[in-house]
Amino acid sequence: xxxxxxxxxxxxxxxxxxxxxxxxxxxxxxxxxxxxxxxxxxxxxxxxxxxxxxxxxxxxxxxxxxxxxxxxxxxxxxxxxxxxxxxxxxxxxxxxxxxxxxxxxxxxxxxxxxxxxxxxxxxxxxxxxxxxxxxxxxxxxxxxxxxxxxxxxxxxxxxxxxxxxxxxxxxxxxxxxxxxxxxxxxxxxxxxxxxxxxxxxxxxxxxxxxxxxxxxxxxxxxxxxxxxxxxxxxxxxxxxxxxxxxxxxxxxxxxxxxxxxxxxxxxxxxxxxxxxxxxxxxxxxxxxxxxxxxxxxxxxxxxxxxxxxxxxxxxxxxxxxxxxxxxxxxxxxxxxxxxxxxxxxxxxxxxxxxxxxxxxxxxxxxxxxxxxxxxxxxxxxxxxxxxxxxxxxxxxxxxxxxxxxxxxxxxxxxxxxxxxxxxxxxxxxxxxxxxxxxxxxxxxxxxxxxxxxxxxxxxxxxxxxxxxxxxxxxxxxxxxxxxxxxxxxxxxxxxxxxxxxxxxxxxxxxxxxxxxxxxxxxxxxxxxxxxxxxxxxxxxxxxxxxxxxxxxxxxxxxxxxxxxxxxxxxxxxxxxxxxxxxxxxxxxxxxxxxxxxxxxxxxxxxxxxxxxxxxxxxxxxxxxxxxxxxxxxxxxxxxxxxxxxxxxxxxxxxxxxxxxxxxxxxxxxxxxxxxxxxxxxxxxxxxxxxxxxxxxxxxxxxxxxxxxxxxxxxxxxxxxxxxxxxxxxxxxxxxxxxxxxxxxxxxxxxxxxxxxxxxxxxxxxxxxxxxxxxxxxxxxxxxxxxxxxxxxxxxxxxxxxxxxxxxxxxxxxxxxxxxxxxxxxxxxxxxxxxxxxxxxxxxxxxxxxxxxxxxxxxxxxxxxxxxxxxxxxxxxxxxxxxxxxxxxxxxx
Numbered sequence: 001x002x003x004x005x006x007x008x009x010x011x012x013x014x015x016x017x018x019x020x021x022x023x024x025x026x027x028x029x030x031x032x033x034x035x036x037x038x039x040x041x042x043x044x045x046x047x048x049x050x051x052x053x054x055x056x057x058x059x060x061x062x063x064x065x066x067x068x069x070x071x072x073x074x075x076x077x078x079x080x081x082x083x084x085x086x087x088x089x090x091x092x093x094x095x096x097x098x099x100x101x102x103x104x105x106x107x108x109x110x111x112x113x114x115x116x117x118x119x120x121x122x123x124x125x126x127x128x129x130x131x132x133x134x135x136x137x138x139x140x141x142x143x144x145x146x147x148x149x150x151x152x153x154x155x156x157x158x159x160x161x162x163x164x165x166x167x168x169x170x171x172x173x174x175x176x177x178x179x180x181x182x183x184x185x186x187x188x189x190x191x192x193x194x195x196x197x198x199x200x201x202x203x204x205x206x207x208x209x210x211x212x213x214x215x216x217x218x219x220x221x222x223x224x225x226x227x228x229x230x231x232x233x234x235x236x237x238x239x240x241x242x243x244x245x246x247x248x249x250x251x252x253x254x255x256x257x258x259x260x261x262x263x264x265x266x267x268x269x270x271x272x273x274x275x276x277x278x279x280x281x282x283x284x285x286x287x288x289x290x291x292x293x294x295x296x297x298x299x300x301x302x303x304x305x306x307x308x309x310x311x312x313x314x315x316x317x318x319x320x321x322x323x324x325x326x327x328x329x330x331x332x333x334x335x336x337x338x339x340x341x342x343x344x345x346x347x348x349x350x351x352x353x354x355x356x357x358x359x360x361x362x363x364x365x366x367x368x369x370x371x372x373x374x375x376x377x378x379x380x381x382x383x384x385x386x387x388x389x390x391x392x393x394x395x396x397x398x399x400x401x402x403x404x405x406x407x408x409x410x411x412x413x414x415x416x417x418x419x420x421x422x423x424x425x426x427x428x429x430x431x432x433x434x435x436x437x438x439x440x441x442x443x444x445x446x447x448x449x450x451x452x453x454x455x456x457x458x459x460x461x462x463x464x465x466x467x468x469x470x471x472x473x474x475x476x477x478x479x480x481x482x483x484x485x486x487x488x489x490x491x492x493x494x495x496x497x498x499x500x501x502x503x504x505x506x507x508x509x510x511x512x513x514x515x516x517x518x519x520x521x522x523x524x525x526x527x528x529x530x531x532x533x534x535x536x537x538x539x540x541x542x543x544x545x546x547x548x549x550x551x552x553x554x555x556x557x558x559x560x561x562x563x564x565x566x567x568x569x570x571x572x573x574x575x576x577x578x579x580x581x582x583x584x585x586x587x588x589x590x591x592x593x594x595x596x597x598x599x600x601x602x603x604x605x606x607x608x609x610x611x612x613x614x615x616x617x618x619x620x621x622x623x624x625x626x627x628x629x630x631x632x633x634x635x636x637x638x639x640x641x642x643x644x645x646x647x648x649x650x651x652x653x654x655x656x657x658x659x660x661x662x663x664x665x666x667x668x669x670x671x672x673x674x675x676x677x678x679x680x681x682x683x684x685x686x687x688x689x690x691x692x693x694x695x696x697x698x699x700x701x702x703x704x705x706x707x708x709x710x711x712x713x714x715x716x717x718x719x720x721x722x723x724x725x726x727x728x729x730x731x732x733x734x735x736x737x738x739x740x741x742x743x744x745x746x747x748x749x750x751x752x753x754x755x756x757x758x759x760x761x762x763x764x765x766x767x768x769x770x771x772x773x774x775x776x777x778x779x780x781x782x783x784x785x786x787x788x789x790x791x792x793x794x795x796x797x798x799x800x801x802x803x804x805x806x807x808x809x810x811x812x813x814x815x816x817x818x819x820x821x822x823x824x825x826x827x828x829x830x831x832x833x834x835x836x837x838x839x840x841x842x843x844x845x846x847x848x849x850x851x852x853x854x855x856x857x858x859x860x861x862x863x864x865x866x867x868x869x870x871x872x873x874x875x876x877x878x879x880x881x882x883x884x885x886x887x888x889x890x891x892x
Contacts, residue, residue, distance in 0.1 A: 008097040009054025011090075015070065016052065018077035057097045066094060091119040112217025114198030117191035122184045125199055126225045128176060128336040143317035143335055145185050146308045148178075148301075150294050154186035154259075161257040162193065166248045168258035170227055170289060172267045173296030176336035179261040180225050182296065187221045187259065199223040206236040213243040218255040222247070227260035231270060231285045241284035267293055299329030324444035333412060338445045340408035345446055348414075351392060352400040354383035358466075359415055359442040360450030361459045366479025367471070370418045370439040373401070375470035382462030401440065412443050458863040461883040464492040474503035481508065486867045490880030491888055506532040510543055522551055533560070538569035545572070565592060570599035577604050581611065586620055590627070597633060609636035613643045622656075629665050638671035645676065645684065657688060666695035673700065680752035727754070727762060839869065859885045 048069070050056040058066040070090045092115075122142060123129060150171060157167040171179040187197060198220055200208035209230050216222060222244075224230050231237045247253050262270070270289055274280045300308060305322075308331060312319035317335065325334040345356055358379035362371055377397045381389065393399065404415035418441035442450075467480050481496035494515055500508030513528035526547050532540035541564035545557035561579065564572035573596035580588035593604045605628045612621035618640075625636035637660055644652040653672075660668040673688035692700035721730035730750055751766035842857035862873050862881060874880075879888040 005057050005097045006054040008057065008093050009052055011093060012052045012070075015073045015077060018080065018082040019073040020076065020080070021073065058094060063094075066090075087119065087121075091116070112196070112198070112215050112220055113200075113212040114196035114217075114220050117187060117195050117197050117221070120197055122181075125180070125184060125197070125223055127180050127184050129339045142181070143321070144308075144311040144315040145181065146300070146304050146311060146318075146331075148182075148297070148304050150296050151182055151185070153294050154182060157257060158186055158189060161255055162190070164255050166253060166256045166258075168244065168248055168260070168288070168292045170224075170260040170262055170267075170293050171296050172262050172264055172293050174263065174298050176333045177296045177298055178332035179296050181332070183223070183225070183259040183261065187257070190219070190221065190257075193219065195219045195221060197221040197223050199225070200230070205229040206233050206240060209240050210236060210243065213240070213247055216247055216253060216256055218253075220256055222256065222258040224258060224260035227262050228266040228270075230260075231282075231288075232266065234281070237282060238284045241282075241288045244288055245284065262293070300331050301329070305329065305331075320448065324448055334445060341412060341414055341443050341445050342449065344404075344406075344408065344414050345449070349400070349403060350384060350388040351380070351396045352403040354380040354388075355397075355400045356404060356415055356442070356446065357383050357450070357454065358459075358463060359440065360446065360454055361457070361463060362467075362480075363442055363447045364450050364454060365459070365483040367467075367476045368473065369441055370420070370436075371441065372470050372472075373438040373440055375466050376415075376440060378466035378470060379459070379463040382460030412445070414446055415440050415442050417441075456860065456864040458487050458489070458865070458883060458885070464489070464496070464883060468492075468495055468499055471499075472503060474500050474505035474508065477503055478505045478508050481511070483865060485511075486870055487865045488862045488870070488873045488877055488881045489883060492883070493880075501528075506537050506540060510540060513543065517547065522547060526551070533563075536563070536567050538564050538567035538572065541567060542569050542572050542575075545575070565595070568599075570596055570601045573599060574601050574604045577608065581608055586612075586624075590624055593624075594631070597628070597631070603635070605633055606635045606639045610639045610643055613640040626663075629660075629663075629668060634660075634665050634668035634671055637665060637668040638675060641668075641672045642675040642679070645672075645681070646679070657691065661691065661695040666692045666697035666700070669695065670697045670700040678748060678752070680749055680756065727759065731762070731766060839872070 047056070047062075051058060051066075067087060067090070071087070127142070154169055154171075157169050160167050171182060173179050187195070196217070196219065198212065198216065200212060200222075202208055205226075206229065209224070213222070230240050233240075244258060247256055247258065267289070270282060270285050271293070273286075308318060308322055312322050318331075321331050321334045321338075325331045345353070348356060355376055358376050359371055362376070362379070363369070380400070384392070401415070405413050405417065407413045407416075418439045420436040420439070464480070464484060467477070471477055471480070477496050477500035481493050481500055484490075484493035484496060494512070497508045497511045497515070501512050509528050509532060513525040516522075516525040516528065526544060529540050529544040529547065533544045541560050545560035545564060548557035548560060558579065561572050561575050565576045573592050577589045577592035577596060580586075580592060589608060593608055596604045605624065609621045609625045609628070612618075612624065621636075621640045625640055628634075628636040637656065641653050641656045641660075644656065657669045657672060660666070669688050669692040673685045673692060676688065677685035689700045721727075747766050747770040751763045751770065754760075754766060755763035838857050838861050842854040842861070845851070845854035845857065858873065858876060859881070861869050862877075863885070877887050879890045882888055
């Protein structure tokens with residue numbers, strides 16, 4: 001073996017040391033453990049040992065194993081910060097060790113230029129990186145590829161050259177439309193047939209092409225990315241065009257594919273005919289490109305977007321691009337520009353970065369895409385440190401905006417100017433829209449990046465002041481007022497709500513009115529509700545009705561509730577049903593209840609039926625329940641049967657259940673069994689589950705066997721232990737049950753038993769275990785217990801868990817009436833439970849007497865703006881916080 005084998009051995013030993021694999025045997029074990037299968041036969045350890053010692057070189061039969069070896073060791077070494085060689089460099093070392101020529105010229109036995117396609121890295125062929133995350137081995141991942149119309153033409157060319165033909169295809173499209181990536185995807189199938197790719201590049205593109213085109217071997221892809229560098233030279237363009245003509249037509253060449261890319265302006269210039277009587281300096285270039293140009297569209301059409309969405313299910317890069325670019329279809333531009341945009345943000349000058357972060361925060365907190373330049377400028381000041389602020393030049397704003405307006409790949413700028421769209425109003429529509437102030441737009445990728453990296457940051461005072469002074473759109477002001485409110489920045493929230501109300505936001509007027517209510521100014525609040533109520537706003541009508549009920553008594557707001565109900569407010573429909581029932585108008589109550597049920601508030605029918613049953617109005621209760629069942633809602637039937645059972649009327653319960661089965665409402669019996677199960681009456685629940693199953697209800701059929709097995713075996717023992725006083729044993733047995741359904745039922749029943757026995761602590765613990773197994777109704781029970789005991793912290797934790805279920809109805813079922821849930825303005829988001837860990841840590845610090853640390857943790861919760869913690873934080877800071885986190889002094 002020569003020097004090449006020794007060099008390969010040296011590199012392998014260095015890689016092995018970095019990977020922490022001390023001996024060849026350890027390397028073999030690592031290969032077997034980490035990379036099994038794929039048809040690779042493992043040689044003896046001594047064979048691999050000889051490779052490391054430079055005594056032998058992997059032959060063709062072991063080439064795949066060699067690639068696996070360096071990949072596995074490279075990934076292992078990368079965990080400790082080692083940067084391994086790319087695969088193509090290892091293959092070049094292997095070629096040299098076998099006695100072949102160097103990597104720039106080719107492998108043994110091949111006289112033409114280029115490297116095997118399998119050795120090539122797409123980024124070395126100038127495919128744009130599409131993300132900032134790298135694999136452990138050092139490579140940059142590519143997103144999933146979406147085929148479009150031009151890919152069909154490329155595939156046809158590949159099929160032709162496989163059969164021995166020669167083809168040239170030049171893709172024409174704007175920057176970052178996917179031209180180079182399309183060429184890479186087209187040539188990849190040729191790697192299986194041993195094809196090579198040659199990228200003329202050094203010492204210069206044109207010089208390399210002129211020197212090597214006449215030596216192109218069969219089964220070679222000539223890679224002419226940015227084809228203008230080859231065909232555009234005044235001295236070399238025509239010569240290269242002539243050489244390419246020979247490759248595509250000369251008898252000495254076969255099985256060659258030439259791939260190129262051009263921007264539209266270059267393609268237009270190359271193919272333009274000269275004016276009559278003028279010289280024709282690029283006739284060969286024009287003739288070469290004739291019939292070989294293929295257009296690449298700027299955007300994804302509907303077909304491509306559908307395919308991209310399908311692929312995005314398993315590709316994070318593509319999924320991220322679609323969230324940002326699916327509206328305009330510029331998916332490839334987003335992917336190509338993302339890394340450069342991130343780099344521009346991280347390396348921006350201090351004043352440019354401040355401007356960019358102010359824009360990020362504005363978009364993150366709900367301001368629209370067009371950001372007034374004056375607002376961003378004024379807000380950015382607070383993002384600078386003292387030293388940076390002292391060094392600002394007089395024209396720092398212009399410098400910052402100029403720096404951020406420079407485009408990257410895909411024609412994207414970090415923060416570029418945004419021109420207003422003209423207003424197209426019909427003739428006589430009124431006064432013209434006032435001219436919009438100069439505005440900027442942040443790149444969507446950086447907006448998405450800001451959602452992640454700045455999600456727990458509260459903007460400085462300059463941001464809120466700039467919003468109050470420079471924003472004029474009601475929606476923008478309302479969004480920032482809400483953002484300030486859930487961050488407990490009450491002073492700025494109130495100021496921005498007032499500005500939004502002035503700008504015409506009815507919701508903001510309601511929030512200002514709510515603030516007046518809290519301060520005791522009920523008349524002032526009513527005056528603010530009145531204009532929107534007069535215009536028929538359903539929320540304002542409902543809010544004014546609540547207020548009038550306090551000011552004028554129960555009869556005062558009846559017309560307001562009715563108007564809100566007629567305007568479509570489902571809460572008002574519920575209120576009217578309750579008020580009609582209380583006034584002795586059952587027909588009116590049922591009418592409003594049916595309308596509420598159609599709006600998704602079907603539980604009002606159940607409530608009315610239960611209340612009538614409790615008042616001993618069995619005829620009215622049953623009439624309502626049967627009508628509800630006819631409309632598809634069986635819960636009223638189940639509920640009045642349950643009320644009879646609780647009252648000890650077992651005969652009446654059985655009679656109603658039999659009639660429900662006879663009339664085809666077996667689902668009502670299943671619902672009754674479910675209520676009995678949750679009420680801690682398992683024997684009766686089992687009876688009705690069985691009856692419903694025999695009547696053909698599929699849900700009861702699915703549940704009865706596991707339920708009965710639990711009832712007659714395990715649950716009996718759990719109850720027996722509890723009644724005998726062995727509470728801990730009962731709980732332990734319930735938690736040891738392996739079957740999740742049986743275990744869940746046992747825990748729920750045990751919780752009910754403990755609650756009836758007055759052991760609320762034990763009941764809470766069992767409900768908690770059941771909730772951990774996925775029973776959402778146990779969260780409701782936890783909430784009820786917390787509400788009864790006045791445990792505000794426990795209530796906050798339960799609220800967080802309810803919010804995390806994304807099930808808004810549970811918020812109402814658990815009767816959590818914080819400000820954040822008032823008349824439905826707040827909807828839980830995915831991140832709303834993320835502060836639970838911080839709150840738990842803060843509570844721990846408080847118990848340990850480390851109040852300063854606890855205060856800082858609570859402040860972090862406030863800064864993150866998780867609405868679910870509003871009650872806890874407002875109780876801690878009744879006057880709110882300043883933007884920098886200092887408590888706001890109490891008002892005089």
